Amino acid sequence: MITSKMKNCQILLVDDEPAELEAYSLLLTSLGMKNVRTLSDSRHVLATLESMQSPVLFLDLNMPHMSGQEVLRQLKIHRPQIPVIIVTADSEIETAVECLKLGAQDYLVKPIDLKMFSSALRNALEIGLLRNEVMSLKGISFSSREYSNKAFDRIVTKSPLMFGLFQYIESIATSGLPTLILGETGSGKELIAKAIHEVSGLAGEFVAVDISGLDDTLFSDTLFGHARGAYTGAETVRAGMIEKAADGTIFLDEIGDLSEVSQVKLLRLLQEKIYYPLGSDQPKQCHARIITAANKDLTRLAGQDGEFRMDLYYRLSTHLLKVPPLRDRREDIPLLVEHLIADGAATMHKDIPTISQQAMNLLLRHPFWGNIRELKAYISDAVARCTHGHIQEHLIAERLAGVTPITSSVLGKTNPLEALFGHFPTLDELADYAVEMALNVSENNQSQASRLLGVSRQALNKRVKKKTATSIDDGL
Secondary structure (H helix, E strand, O other): OOOHHHHOOEEEEEOOOHHHHHHHHHHHHHOOOOEEEEEOOHHHHHHHHHOOOOOEEEEOOOOOOOOHHHHHHHHHHHOOOOOEEEEEOOOOHHHHHHHHHOOOOEEEEOOOOHHHHHHHHHHHHHHHHHHHHHHHHOOOOOOOOOOOOHHHOOOOOOOHHHHHHHHHHHHHHHHOOOEEEEOOOOOOHHHHHHHHHHHHOOOOOEEEEEOOOOOHHHHHHHHHEEOOOOOOOOOOOEEOHHHHOOOOEEEEEOHHHOOHHHHHHHHHHHHHOEEOOEOOOOOEEOOOEEEEEEOOOHHHHHOOOOOOOHHHHHHHOOEEEEOOOHHHOHHHHHHHHHHHHHHHHHHOOOOOOEEOHHHHHHHHHOOOOOHHHHHHHHHHHHHHHOOOOEEOHHHHHHHHOOOOOOOHHHHOOOOHHHHHHOOOOOHHHHHHHHHHHHHHHOOOOHHHHHHHHOOOHHHHHHHHHHHHHHHHHHHO
8 A cells, every 4th residue: 555655755757758758657646646757868867866855766778878777777876775666668587687686676567567566666665765764763864965074084985875974973983982893804994993083082092903813812912911021032011002092092803803712801801991911910991992893794603603702792882883885885986996096196106097987887887895905906906007197998807807917028929819818719719708708897797798799688698508508518
């Protein structure tokens, strides 16, 4: 049932056929929807959505200027919270799967069944309202307001998700309570910890300690220090990192790797605010704010696997922040690329190069499982290899595909094709290699790969099936 609250939600219909727009507009009106807008040019979808509150989008696929799939890709980057219902005459399962992967909420094939249309609308409205309520409860807005607090200057972003994180940091920074930062490797957890420290206004230092790989003795010695004679070679008193961070913040990275014995010591530190240097029976007071970080699911380690103490997890996570991975804030990629290019050029004492749109498109489509650290590696490599002040597509494509570029200095007089294949390749081998590279670059998206290769999607699909069948026959 479509409730009265849902009926006030805004709907945007996008189709290049005026008759289709009129028909679906009348249908939505008959279902009680009060705010229905239509759009015939898909290039203006994002601009139109900017003026709408909590909309649901009905989108055709086959349109001039910009296809429905391309609109979906842009929405996934800029407006991922908007529910999208595809309405199309294309009944291919492959197309439907591709749209769902790109974030579509539902996929309806023309002619539309009224019950299916009504059900898809109701589900999309429910999801849209729930998403906005959840973000509201978390204090996260989908607005693009900028932050003037200098504590966030080092974090290059225009992502609403990151702005929501900044709001949370501003509200908890001065509490002084333990804070846990969760996020994938390379997502910027230490930058977030530094921002918390700076917003808190603490007078002491920010001290970062990577505790991965530390056994219990090294953990205690690093954090708590030692007394003279605590062990062989301990000829002087050594202050620990906690003492160095007095009246400031100590940041413990990779907390999920902590041994069971060290977990007990850290728990005691959090509970009692005292610690004992190695070889000393005189307790010292902890005057540092403790922030920890992990790239693992600590709730799973604490619950199902039992590798992490649940009581320690609750102590550490008085305040809990989750840093979104780069693939969930793709709108930041162009900003980060610009920043990293400038930074890399300064480090290498080179003029700042430009980057081609084709190279940028490759980066925008890449999943970045290594997050910002991975992006930095690609950009640093491209800046170093760039010789004409312009980063071309191949400098990025080679790294994304994991290919070491072949240069004339490496090959000498050897034919580059022979160096690549180990022999002079046949046309079929060249075609198979081109297909494999295109699929790698496009993340197995056959529509994108076919455009890179300059062939139809059907021709590419036929080639892939032929190669798969050949591989199976060779294995029998």
